[in-house]
Amino acid sequence: MRSYCARLAVWIVIYLLFILGPLFALMLGSWPKPRDFWTEFSVALGYAGLAMMGLQFGLTARFRCITKPWGDDLIYHVHRRLSIIGVALVVVHPLILFVVQPQFLALLNTFTAPWRARFAALSTYSLIAIVVMAVWRKKLKLSYETWHISHMLLAVAAVAGGVIHMIGWGYYLVIPWKRALWIGMSVFWVGLLAYVRVIKPLFLIRRPYRVVEVREERGDTHTLVMLPEGHPGFRFAPGQWGWLTVWESPFKASGHPFVFSSSAAVSDGRVEMSIRNLGDFTSTIRTIPAGKRVYLDGPYGSFTVGDTPALHVLIAGGVGISPMMSIIRTFADRGDQRPVILVYGSRDWESVTFREELEILKPRLNLTIVHVLEDPPDGWTGEKGCIATVLLKRHLPLPYADHEYFICGPDIMMDAAENILDELGVPISRYRSEPPSFD
Template identity: 35%
Template sequence: MRPIWLWILYLLAASLPLALAAGLGWPARPIRYELASALGMLAFSMILVEFILSGRFRGISGGIGMDVTMRLHQLLARTALGFAMLHPLLYSGSSSGGPRPWDPTRQLTITTDFLPIATGVLAYGLLPSLVALAMARRSMRYRYELWRLVHGLGALLIAGLLLHHTLYAGRYGAHPAMAWLWIGMTVLAAGSLIFVYAVAPILQARKPWRVSAVERLTPRQWQITVEPVGHAGLAFRAGQFAWLNIGHSAFSLHENPFSIASAPADGPALNFVIKELGDFTNTVGTIPTGTRAYVDGPHGSLTVDGRSEPEIVLIAGGVGIAPMIGILDQLRATGDRRKASLIYGNRVAEQIVHRDRLEAAGAVMVLSEPPDDWTGETGLIDARLLDRVLTPDQIATALFVLCGPGVMMDGVEDHLIARGTPSTRILSERFDYD
């Protein structure tokens, strides 16, 4: 799916309640009241569509990339929050509770009925809290599994509160057609969450994997190999990633995203390069072979398949080398004639993965803290280094594939675009999102 189609589908879904409300032909109210209703409906519909956008559906993330998917999720969630915060501020006045036969078209904008107001007020308080917790996840240092559970259940609770508030306090929500639309959209949103937390694990449990090898690559980086048990494995493209669950139930939240560091041509076993960074990754070296594992994937679009550029430039920082290894191996195994080069940055030499192999392939090695006998590039992968190692022809025609720290990728993307490389020739993948 191309980003333009995702935008079109998103806008259509989010604006459907507005279109239906406009088609009711009810008498118009003061413009700020209509604007208040519109902002409320847009906020609710956007929140519901966000469930689909963030639901790990490969038809979305596999077509446009996880980067685009997650950035859209962040941008649109914050936009919906802004609409929701403005919604009640545009209303004024009140009416008595109970039936309102004098107001058949719901001209009055505020109800004093306790429950419809209470659910709206509660959602009004919870929504910014949910967004703030997501934005502060890294700095607060709480476990990813806990955050994921709180985020999912919190979003579901907010959707339920907003549904009640919309049906019983909204002018348009009380209309039967509108009510059925809101109920249907909420059911679809909740269904996507149920799929991720219940259906997908059932499917994964039917196709288990086992750890077949654990190899130390550097002092703090490991390669884990998993192989399928009783099935053909995973149909993936070089450069994609998967969510890996090792040693837990298929229904466990203990899973993490890792790039696949092997090529499809290598066979059904999958390699993952994992750096010790957190609770799970710090225990990778102690995982015994034979441990049961589950794989959710493939995801992402960091792949050179189907691209027509004559040259591929891979730029990796740290553990971002993992998908590049898979891409390089696949190009070699399939006899791909496109020229491929690699720029690979680390802090110290001891962090370089598969050094001999990559140096033999002509990789440009970059160290920010090089030893005295270092003969490669020094510093960071920044504008000055790129200008030094890339030719004008590469800037003009090559496909660039980036994976690594966000700061590095932001700087590389900005410089390439400033030099004239269109964004369509820059592929990137991040795993660090707020």
């Protein structure tokens, strides 16, 4: 826990340095004529807000040094929270000015306002649109792809508009090196987007994969079996995931994230992803022909087993079985005899994905399986309903806090499982959860 807090403190300091460093740089050298407190305060908020927005490009650039220590889901949560703070700072900046200097209200008229004010408006409206579309995407019925492309374009417009506005206004950016610093910083942040969308795909294009089989599984799920083509592939740890791009090229705006469900103990670079039919892209998986070229960006994620000898408790719901299958298959292939209990919730017996394979794998490792069915068949003597505290108490040995827990499934199930572990006195450091969504 202490090392966690120390790591958190270091990252917060680094973050603040990135935000405040360029602000303090503005105070070096000669200063322009000082204005009243509120004007200066509002300008500082504007600069800080823009620096925060720029840094968002760094958070989402899929750098493993950033995502690995915290997990991708946490980074995306932080990205969302910080964006809201950054946007609030940018929006409050003109609001304060309108109050202390009402003559600035005239700048709201786009037809008569100077260009520097028009760019400020472009930046601010883009940021507001980003927040509205991110928070209410589903209510607005925006497809993920449409939302994702708009999100990127609006983010670029917001940062570019903000910098052009600042340069146009001059004041703190009259001195050339200060101007160069802020322009350079903005180009760097936006360049990170180009890195993820253009440069990284150029690497991926030289490391394609071929689909060798599309296997039908129980529970409206299909497994894509892929082999690297002309390269050795990558190594992954069981529980990790990658971005899959199937159709045209890796430049396509949205790859889709899927966990590797296969064993990590293979020598030919083979990877499998087990994909449930949940929407427009996933419904097309069954139609992918063998031989199709695909692109994989990975591995990502920190939902991985370590080397502790503790009992591993895998709590899965629905397609959340995918990372657990990878863990179980890898344990079986490596002859790893550490004890594992799989608590696996499914709708009904017919939709239990990997049901037969789990039974085949069982003798090869120290595995206990507890199926929990929402809608059990007649004569079912196993667990029914949802995964609950009493259910876990029935199957887990004491002390509960000594085991390692892995949770993956629908959001509602994961929240419930985390609450149950809390009730059982399991500290947060003892469990990992992977949501099958970035929402």
